[in-house]
Amino acid sequence: MIDINELKFDSNGLIPAVVVDSVSKKVLTLAYMNRESLQITMEKGLTCFFSRSRNELWLKGETSGNYQHVVSITADCDKDALTVVVEKDGPACHTGSDSCFTNSVWQSEDLSEFSLQGLYDLLEERKETRPEGSYTSYLFDKGIDKILKKVGEECTEVIIAGKADDKKETVYELADLAYHCMVLMVQMGISVEDVHKELASRHIIDHKVKQEKMTK
Numbered sequence: 001m002i003d004i005n006e007l008k009f010d011s012n013g014l015i016p017a018v019v020v021d022s023v024s025k026k027v028l029t030l031a032y033m034n035r036e037s038l039q040i041t042m043e044k045g046l047t048c049f050f051s052r053s054r055n056e057l058w059l060k061g062e063t064s065g066n067y068q069h070v071v072s073i074t075a076d077c078d079k080d081a082l083t084v085v086v087e088k089d090g091p092a093c094h095t096g097s098d099s100c101f102t103n104s105v106w107q108s109e110d111l112s113e114f115s116l117q118g119l120y121d122l123l124e125e126r127k128e129t130r131p132e133g134s135y136t137s138y139l140f141d142k143g144i145d146k147i148l149k150k151v152g153e154e155c156t157e158v159i160i161a162g163k164a165d166d167k168k169e170t171v172y173e174l175a176d177l178a179y180h181c182m183v184l185m186v187q188m189g190i191s192v193e194d195v196h197k198e199l200a201s202r203h204i205i206d207h208k209v210k211q212e213k214m215t216k
Contacts, residue, residue: 004038008080014050017082019092021099022071023196024117028092029100033082038073045070047084066090116182116192123186139183147187150180 009015014032021028031049033041037057040048047060047068061067068086075082093100126136139147154177161169185195 002075002079004035004042006079007038007075007082008078009035010080012052014052015080015082017047017049017084019047019068019084019086021092022085022087023193024115026099026115026117027101028068028086028088028098038082041070041084042073047086061089064090066092068092119179120182120186120192123182127186136183139180140187144184144187147180147184151177151184154180 007015013034015034015038017031017033019028019031020026031047032052033048034050034057037048037050040057040059044059047070049058049060050056051058067089068084069089071085071087073082073084091098093102123136126134127140130137130140139150154173157173158170158177161173185191
């Protein structure tokens, strides 16, 4: 890890900080830190910025309750910009939006973004609107028993493909299983973040076990 003294603050003593959601990997906001706010961020484990308009420090969430718990801080190759990965308690934007970056400027006709959170949001929308002819709508219309039946069937298909050592088919079936599992998640109100936090807690436990084995 580099020392804070190696960072290059600008002529106003500031350094830009791009805040990223640890779960969705979505860019939440762009803010600025000075040396003091960065120190506070590292000491508290909560994002603290310097407001250029108010000319003062501000701890994100202090008034709104939408704290951002810092996972990591990384400097770029020139050491004059930061990426701050966080777990957030609520919306990042003062407008109440999940991210400050919501105004689309341009979108490729050939390429598109994909994320598990994006798929989850789409499934939530399908559950709400139930568009006719949609397979997802069909699953939600049939309810939990049908969804669970499909999850079970896809589990079997993954096992068969894996046992056959067919990588391409296994990938295909894993994608089917992941989709149906996410339909189940939406049906039960389980968020991507819920699963992420559970996996993260297991990672910590596994890391501790490895550390214990290394010291024996």
